Amino acid sequence: MSTTAPRTEFSASAKVFRSLVESRRAVRRFTAEAVPKAVIQECLELAMLAPSSCNLQPWSFHVVRNPDLLQQLQPVCLGQSAAKAPLIIAVFAHSNTWEQACADVLRLWPEPAVPKAIEHFYKNSAPFQYNQGWLGWRGLLKRQMVRLMGFRRPVMRTPNSLEQMRLWAVKSTALAAQNLMLAFQSHGYSTCPMEGFDEKRLKQVLPVPKGAIPVMLLAVGMPGERAVYNPRLRFPLNQRVAWH
């Protein structure tokens, strides 16, 4: 049996998307040209459209344009050249905002009445899933419960600890960060995602919300000279894909 789908004639939007994704590279040298606020706003709106677990949107973005703050972020980013960008967006994941988010979903529901099933989900199911209790004691109990229940039927086994909640938040936030990068790319601006930074020192420069997990700092701007360091390298598709 063939392991690949036959290549068909792709739609115009599929071609546009391919060229957008292909054109994005990690850019490490930027010009000083500022990114217009309207573009930043639009890209953030597109980041917000990313899917998230139970639609709880466990992310936040700190937009840094102030030259003094940008200067201070350079050593925080270990002096790497991408950090000399005219715009840096710090992307945070939040494992502790789910309760407020459940309330907000019900408060902001975009129909005159919140459907009963939705109300039940955000008032009961989601809190059961995400409340790990003080120091994670509930999570510990849930892990034992789930292990027993799992003998009889399929069960959702995570997140059932504070650490798993962090992973839970980071997963959705990374999707928002990717939306953000592609959005800037579509406006002709380049980006470099950075995890090479000092988390502790970041808190001395930005008012990082309590419990926030800095997922990445996104450098944004117009590409400068020799902006991309290396040719693109990706592993062969068949090395990373299993078809069943």
Ligand SMILES: Cc1cc2nc3c(=O)[nH]c(=O)nc-3n(C[C@H](O)[C@H](O)[C@H](O)COP(=O)(O)O)c2cc1C
């Ligand atoms: C989570 C994450 C962290 C990264 N951190 C850095 C970084 O600190 N500095 C940097 O120059 N590039 C960083 N990169 C960029 C990668 O090195 C780059 O995406 C990879 O080499 C592939 O190149 P491409 O994006 O141009 O295809 C990071 C990328 C990701 C996804």
